[in-house]
Amino acid sequence: MSETLRSDVLISGGGLVGQALALALSHHGLSVQIVDPADPVATIAPGFDGRASAIASATWQMFEVLGIAERLTGHGCPIRAIKVGDGAPDSGRGGELDFVTADGDPPLGTMIENRQLRLALAAGLADAPLVRLHMPATVTTRDIGVHGVTLTLADGTRLAAPLLIVAEGRRSPTRYAAGFSIASWSYHHHAMIGAVAHERPHGHVAHEIFYPSGPFALLPLVDDGEGRHRSAFVWTVAEKDGPGFAKLGDRGFVAELEKRAGGVLGAMELVAPRMTYPLGFHHSASIVAERIALVGDAAHGIHPIAGQGLNLGLRDVAALTEVLVEGARLGLDLGDAALLARYQRWRGLDNMMVSLATDGLTRLFGIPGRTAAAVRRTGLGAVQRLPILKRFFMDEARGEAGDLPKLLAGAEV
Amino acid sequence: MSAATINPNEAAHFGALAADWWDPHGSSAMLHKLNPVRLAYIRDQIDAHWHVDARERHPLAGRSALDVGCGAGLLAEPLARMGAQVTGVDAAPENIAAARGHAAGQGLAISYFAGELAALPPATFDLVTSMEVVEHVTDPAAFIGELAGRLGPGGLMILSTPNRTMLSKLLLVEAAERVGAVPRGTHDWDQFLKPEELTNLLESAGLEVIDRTGLSPSAAKGFKLGGSEALNYLVAARWPA
């Protein structure tokens, strides 16, 4: 039998959330092993992940503490305003709900290309001696015992720790095997995502436009090396229309994009490969089990409408890091039920609220028809009239609701 | 007792008992909720007494610790993980067997002794702890004297015990035992010590009480420190300078 490699925790899944968690834990002196079947070189290759993520300012504070922000210098585009409308910006129905930051306020979020995030995390992990990557590696047996968890890899290596953190994304096999019950449904929509270069500067404005066929978002990115202005797009279409759009050539696709963008950004050109994702909602009521904790999309998957998916996962990272680091300083078994219960109490409600809120938003804007559009407009107008509500939505978008973990306030644990 | 002298039947019995001690949902559920809160107090006192950085993972590295009435090791194990050379003493051999089994499973080297504290080979310790024990002994003054006898120069002693108030009578004894949150028969209210009484006992043993805090239920967290002392409290003591 080959050797057993021990660490404070095991993380199954080295995606954005799993890697950020490894950095946060090791920053506070905990040792981590990550297992993931993906090839780390492939995941940072251009074209592997064409998405861009809106990082809330609380999450950005954590990036500052962990040294990730520094590695992202020059790659983050602050969002200074969000224009929400029920039709194209040039249709007279756009921009009914504007979130604008006051001078000196933190931005509403910072847009980062996922590839840059992956590069920054990979560089951070390469500098983190307490993190050991087993990538690509496949787990053949998983033993959740009374005293700890042991994973056996295909090459016979055994990894052991008191706690297994599952960061395997939406279709997490470990979550299924451990018997977590999941509420899930499909929105019967696909998101087409990518990035465009455009004629006119975006002025740090994000657009969320609710078309009857589904929401369309334009999110500002930093200019590229040649000084071209760029934005990411998330364009939602009904499941049945997905294949049609997929067949469309780049020129036809860009023409459709320009139409939806309503001309605010001028002529466009694709600068990242188009990708299509099916959209669904899932939520696990319980995010812990004996010696197991779920983080990121393994615990909750929501509609990208409000750009909250990754942020929710990174808030899991901040809370779980605080719980485990404090537990370690008290000499507790890191799989201790009292620690896991604290993580569940801390994150369960926030995850559920954000998940249900975005689901509600999707449903509100997903109903086709004229009356529904009128209702939607009234709804938006009412929100705009209520500064308190607006404040709440903005804080929620920034990720500042509830009892804030220290990392999200920019402090070490 | 050593592992070799335990017969298989006993081992099975002790195994079940250990499983129950360490089952966060079993009859020791309340202890498991209490443990992190108590540990937070102990950690604070350790840091203050020995001037350790609160972020240090092994604040007790190079120090010895004695836990009297250690049960199955709920406190002894965290002290060992904090870096101490830990000795655990408990009068009940089945607790000690459970503690040994669990520590072995956790890969922790802890010396466990079944029997009275007086029977422990002579030695003194940097840290002496005894949680929820003084209210069970027949002669508290003699017991505190024995604990003091085990505290080395420059050492730190931390005790916790329920208070003798009407509230504790009502809540702890009646309610908790009735709903089974604390195993029945664990507590005898008349023997509980008021904080001044415990302070007197410690001072009579030549010690100086340096801190005292209440431990009370909290809706959000289960238990919290710093609130009322009416139910349960913790004290820290040392040799006078």
Ligand SMILES: Cc1cc2nc3c(=O)[nH]c(=O)nc-3n(C[C@H](O)[C@H](O)[C@H](O)COP(=O)(O)OP(=O)(O)OC[C@H]3O[C@@H](n4cnc5c(N)ncnc54)[C@H](O)[C@@H]3O)c2cc1C
């Ligand atoms: C179209 C779209 C747009 C989005 N836009 C935004 C946005 O603007 N802002 C935002 O905040 N969020 C957004 N999100 C959500 C965000 O991308 C996800 O929340 C985030 O990527 C989740 O990260 P994760 O690490 O939890 O999961 P993933 O990124 O899915 O990573 C999971 C990892 O686990 C590995 N894995 C899988 N199976 C196993 C196994 N059996 N064992 C070990 N490892 C395994 C995988 O190889 C992968 O590396 C968007 C999502 C979509 C679909």
